[in-house]
Amino acid sequence: MKYYIIAGEASGDLHGSNLMRAIVRRDAQADIRYWGGDRMAAVEGRTTMVKHIRDLAFMGFVEVVQNLRTVLGNIAFCKQDILAFRPDVMVFIDYPGFNLKIAKFTRQQGFRNVYYISPQVWAWKRSRLKAMRRDLDMLCYILPLERDFFARVDFPQALYVGHPLIDEVNNYRHAAGEGAAAHAGEVIALLPGSRKMELRKMMPPMLQLARRHPEYRFVVAGMSLLGEPFYRTLLGAEPPANVEVRYDSTYDILSQARAAVVCSGTATLEAAIFRVPQVVCYKANALSVAIAKAFAKVRYISLVNLIADRTVVRELIQQDLTDGVLEQEFRLVADDADTRERMLRDYDAVVALLGNGDASDRTAEVVVRQAAASGNNNMV
Numbered sequence: 001m002k003y004y005i006i007a008g009e010a011s012g013d014l015h016g017s018n019l020m021r022a023i024v025r026r027d028a029q030a031d032i033r034y035w036g037g038d039r040m041a042a043v044e045g046r047t048t049m050v051k052h053i054r055d056l057a058f059m060g061f062v063e064v065v066q067n068l069r070t071v072l073g074n075i076a077f078c079k080q081d082i083l084a085f086r087p088d089v090m091v092f093i094d095y096p097g098f099n100l101k102i103a104k105f106t107r108q109q110g111f112r113n114v115y116y117i118s119p120q121v122w123a124w125k126r127s128r129l130k131a132m133r134r135d136l137d138m139l140c141y142i143l144p145l146e147r148d149f150f151a152r153v154d155f156p157q158a159l160y161v162g163h164p165l166i167d168e169v170n171n172y173r174h175a176a177g178e179g180a181a182a183h184a185g186e187v188i189a190l191l192p193g194s195r196k197m198e199l200r201k202m203m204p205p206m207l208q209l210a211r212r213h214p215e216y217r218f219v220v221a222g223m224s225l226l227g228e229p230f231y232r233t234l235l236g237a238e239p240p241a242n243v244e245v246r247y248d249s250t251y252d253i254l255s256q257a258r259a260a261v262v263c264s265g266t267a268t269l270e271a272a273i274f275r276v277p278q279v280v281c282y283k284a285n286a287l288s289v290a291i292a293k294a295f296a297k298v299r300y301i302s303l304v305n306l307i308a309d310r311t312v313v314r315e316l317i318q319q320d321l322t323d324g325v326l327e328q329e330f331r332l333v334a335d336d337a338d339t340r341e342r343m344l345r346d347y348d349a350v351v352a353l354l355g356n357g358d359a360s361d362r363t364a365e366v367v368v369r370q371a372a373a374s375g376n377n378n379m380v
Helices: 010-026 061-066 068-085 096-108 128-135 146-152 164-179 196-212 228-235 250-256 266-273 286-295 303-308 323-335 337-352 359-372
Strands: 002-007 031-036 046-052 089-093 112-116 138-141 158-160 187-191 217-222 243-247 259-263 278-282 315-317
Touching: 002 010, 002 068, 002 096, 002 359, 010 031, 010 089, 010 164, 010 359, 031 068, 046 068, 068 096, 089 096, 089 359, 096 112, 096 128, 112 359, 138 146, 138 359, 146 158, 164 250, 164 266, 164 359, 187 196, 187 250, 187 266, 196 217, 196 228, 196 259, 196 278, 196 323, 217 228, 217 250, 228 243, 250 266, 259 266, 259 323, 266 278, 266 303, 266 337, 278 323, 303 337, 315 323, 323 337
Parallel strands: 002 031, 002 089, 031 046, 089 112, 112 138, 138 158, 187 217, 187 259, 217 243, 259 278, 278 315
Antiparallel strands: none
8 A cells, every 4th residue: 555654853754764664564565655864764665755854844933934935845846746646545743834734635635644743732723623633534642641632622533652752762772782881970962953943052052061061071962964064063163072973873872871951852751761861951043932932831841841740850941041050950960969869750750651662553553544444546
């Protein structure tokens, strides 16, 4: 059967790759056309990349407007490509600003739609719920906090599948085996984000922190798809001697880290699963953040705090992200025994809420079932 998958960001590429493998295990003749990244490209089978995520990751109101011509061009091209391919099922992975527009179109064209990793309608833009009910055959969501929400808003086609990071980390640990490095003590993980606009905002305060602490080795979790020249520019002509960039090695870095400074996002949860005490930071275009705050219905930005529904990790957002406050919070997570012990205990409670794994397999079962029920008759 034929599958069309759209992932627009690094986390979607990660989860999309595992989903693709699970689909192929169930449908050996699967013909998969996708928007994604290097992880999805590494999946064996009949797969074809349409667009790479490096060309798609625009974030925030202002950034999207600045790149509106590119965004609209991608939408138009995507619609044409789908009509030419005629999949048995569409699979949308997160990336809601783009994917929900395509889902409306594919519903109108009679295709089946499965959405994996729900838009955060429980946090903001609840107006999307009407379109999601209309356009989606199934919504596979991954956060335990979403269970009550989707029951409360009467969304019968929503299914909790567990969090795919549990599988990903378990796979990493299995591959690493007994030789996996323990926390090395002097390593501090810097996870500044996956988009260029995030990195430009996050790297300066992280580098200033490193300069103040020559006793530690600060390791930046870099992404090769952004290119080494980009990171060299961020580090500047005279980067701190105790800072290095390792590419595509986030789990290796976290497995060795004593503490972490993390840009809000999936990485906050990854640090928690690896039991690395962290400070969460976020800085973006001021107008984008102001608009988001005006519409947001949640108290936190980090997944760790959202899942716990209380403050587990300190969040430094916009004007709160100063050198002085970051220094204070960093010393607590790196050196204060009581803070570290309390945070690790809270991490264990958060991870226990995420399920026992197999999110990709559960979602693949839904996807293949929807494809088989399609009336497109695209058997291969």
